[in-house]
Amino acid sequence: DQQVKQNSPSLSVQEGRISILNCDYTNSMFDYFLWYKKYPAEGPTFLISISSIKDKNEDGRFTVFLNKSAKHLSLHIVPSQPGDSAVYFCAARGISGAGSYQLTFGKGTKLSVIP
Amino acid sequence: EAGVAQSPRYKIIEKRQSVAFWCNPISGHATLYWYQQILGQGPKLLIQFQNNGVVDDSQLPKDRFSAERLKGVDSTLKIQPAKLEDSAVYLCASSSQGVGAEAFFGQGTRLTVV
Incomplete structure (x- = not known):
């Protein structure tokens, strides 16, 4: 029973363009969502989060949108x-x-930004 | 600020052997987690500690896995006996306010069971 789904295993984007990584969830009781970034041979690093009471959170080049x-x-x-x-993981709190x-x-989405 | 420290980085063992992993969380973080990440999957929580007490171990295979957090600081995770399907990266993480505040991860221990 996969409650958090990232349906795109990989994504390639040209440098300077926009990257859009998607995440779907099934549990309506989740109240907080986080994105982590992971480089090879390193642990995941927190990137940005959003509370379920908001629909947008922005931090520099990174913006997370939530459609409840x-x-x-x-x-x-x-x-x-x-x-x-890197590989980007979506996470949800319940x-x-x-x-x-x-x-x-x-499961993560592997983003490749091509110079 | 020192991050979450884990050792060893890599371990190769034969099935039915035992293995132990060590974690030192960020100083002052009361909550400590052990996650298992199988190749191609996201991290899966095995056990969560609040100080030296277990908060959640519902996904820990207790017939072979055990964990402790003595004195509410360092933690060890043990597997005995190991199975082939235990091959994974074992991640330790800590946070200061429990889940919700972001968790900080260590580099992980890559276990290969042959």
Whole structure:
């Protein structure tokens, strides 16, 4: 039962253009969403987050949009740079069966920015 | 600020052997997580500690996996006996306010079971 889905395993974008990474979720009780970036042989690094009460959060070149009715969020990177090439994970916060907050991750999307 | 430290970085063992991973979280972080990331998948939570108490271990295969966090700081994750399907990257993460505040990850331990 995959509650957080990233349906695109990979994405290639030209340097300077916009990168759009998508994420869908099924659990309407998720109340917080995060994006992580992961380089090879390193752990995931937090990038940006958004609360379920908002529809947009912006941080420099990175913007996350949330559409609660569609249970969909997206990460926009403008302009894309070669250093942005990495695997991007979408994560959502919910309550586990044990009653604690828990992050559920998608499978990730590998972004390649072509110089 | 020092990040989350994990060791070893890589480990190769034969099936049915045992293995242990170590994690030192960011100083002052009360919450510590162990995740398993199988190739091509996202990280999956195995166990969550708040200080030295277990908050959630519902996804930990307790017949072979165990974890402890003595004194609410360092943590170890053990697998005994290992199976081929345990081959994965084991990630440790910590956060200061529990989930919601971002979690900071270590570099992970890549385990290969042959």
